[in-house]
Amino acid sequence: MDLPDDAVADLARQVRAKVTDRLVLGIVGPPGAGKSTLAERLRDVLNEDGRVAVVAPMDGFHRSNAELDSMGARARKGEPDTFDAEGYVAALRRVRERRGRVEWPTFSRVTDEPVPGGVVIDGEPIVITEGNYLLLDEGPWQDVRDLLDEAWFVDVPDEILVPRLLERFLAGGRSREEAEAKIAASDLRNAALVRTTRDLADLIIDGFAPD
Template sequence: MTPEGLARLILARADGPGRFLVALAGPPAAGKSTLAADLAARLPDARVVPMDGFHYDDRVLEARGLRSRKGAPETFDAMGFLHLLRRLRDEDEVAIPLFDRDLEISRAGADIVLPSDRILIVEGNYLLLDRAPWTQAAALFDLTVFVEVPEEELVRRLTDRWRHHGRPDAAQWIESNDLPNIRTVLTGSTPAEIVLRPA
């Protein structure tokens, strides 16, 4: 299915009262953020809600011995994220956190979901993870989509990403951190209603 086809499907399925929440899941560097922005631009009254705003701060990760595993499921405030999803279903106006990749920090209340935002494209690695407490998310989505990209292409994209951000240990970081996270998503996610395999 193309992004155009997916947008048409979402529009047809969202033809009803209340908010319509789409889970856009996939491994790191699969292109979720780009696709989410593309879908939101194609749809009326739509916006993106990233999961990445729930990264624990580096100081918390250091204290828990998880700094070297940043981006793994246990390095996110999963319960906080689930609480946000429930608020997005029930409340008209909700503040959301955003992750600043340049600063490597989450900013609380960095954006606002407004009453006019009727279609929400929620994007993140672990939206479909078959592991508690992430499994609670499934019931909160109206449509689930998984972006599937070959591992070698993900590594290529991540190499470009970390070079862009000036990370000197990019290859080591990908091997020790990003690849385990990629494999967790690919092998540990429940099936999505729609699987996209970008060309």
């Protein structure tokens, strides 16, 4: 089920009403749940009358494939320790404290690598960060929640997640066999872990469109 335009507009109104100096909104959920789509649609609605919002994805802090290979963790890409969580927290703290211009990395599904400085955060009063582990209470991730003004959890059942993830991996050049193995061995396990943080969110949004 897609989220109707009027529902996104209502969410945007809620966000606008809470802004004072800078509002940092976290959108959390399992892989394929629709986090990126919601973040981008929300940003676009908020920016209809001028740039006030920017999206800062957690995926930009994926460790490079070379680093994952050196860790022996390439097959587990997407699990908590395959991200530079310390770097993400440090960048988010700079955004939270308005410490000047921040060049934030994004992630390319074409190259399967982070892109340095993919988005620039400067004077925008609304920063939307989205990712799987924003509410995870372990390691460096446990510092994220205090840097968010609000956290929303986006979710869909596994029977919807699996075909979305399969389509994503096939589009990225994996074979069906490789994609199915990755989903079974890693992504569904990640989804289960992320769902343990669901009750920590301020708002739950079920049944959204794909990333």
